Amino acid sequence: MFNLVGTAHASAFWKDDRYGPLPALLLVLTMVSGIVDAISYLKLGHVFVANMTGNVVFLGFAIADPQNFSIPASLLAMGAFLTGAIAGGRLGLLFGRHRGRHMMYAIVIEIALVGVTLMASTSMIDLNGATISYAIIALLALMMGLQNATARRIGIPDLTTTVLTLTMTGLAADSNLAGANNPNLWRRLAAIAAMFLGAALGAFSVYHFGVGGALALALVPLVSAGIAAYRYSSSPAAWAVGVR
Secondary structure: HHHHHHHHHHHHHHHOOOOOOOHHHHHHHHHHHHHHHHHHHHHHHOOOOHHHHHHHHHHHHHHHHOOOOEEEHHHHHHHHHHHHHHHHHHHHHHHHHHHHHHHHHHHHHHHHHHHHHHHOOOOOOOOOOOHHHHHHHHHHHHHHHHHHHHHHHHOOOOOOOOOOOHHHHHHHHHHHOOOOOOOOHHHHHHHHHHHHHHHHHHHHHHHHHHHHHHHHHHHHHHHHHHHHHHHHHOOOHHHOOOOO
């Protein structure tokens, strides 16, 4: 029974006329979130650029242990994230009537921000210096705020691209064990897998190739998603124009 239900859910995930290619694009962005959080946490101090819940907790930790946790870094990440979310909201007002075009512009901006961050990280400036570290945190958190606002506006359940708490809650609360029928099963599993993969690849790249290598890695899926989004930016399909 599980196999039949699971197969049906998987087919619906990849062939859902309500959303078209948007779930796949958002999964790519979810993987990018894992990469950049690996960069910020492992190399820029105990701070996240995508997971703001973590930063609120770290801010609390920093009050008790300012040696290992940074109040300025956490506040900077949260402030930049909120600024990016405001920009993402404005972007939604401009292009939200066509979800394909909206997604394309959001990804193009993300590519630009990662590109600038990559140039900063590979400059002659000492990466361990506070100024360059804070600049990278700000740029990446700005990007993640814009991404999260874009995912929110596009509105595909269980694909926020930056957090998994509600996704994992839904996976358990809506499971057969809880007496439900596993709606969005494969979408939730795919989101968890994408974040895990991004974090693992990001950590590997940071440890073996440094921050610049990890940022270059993040550009690969972003550019690929941008090319795909460009192809759909003029689509007249129902999923693109927001008919659900």
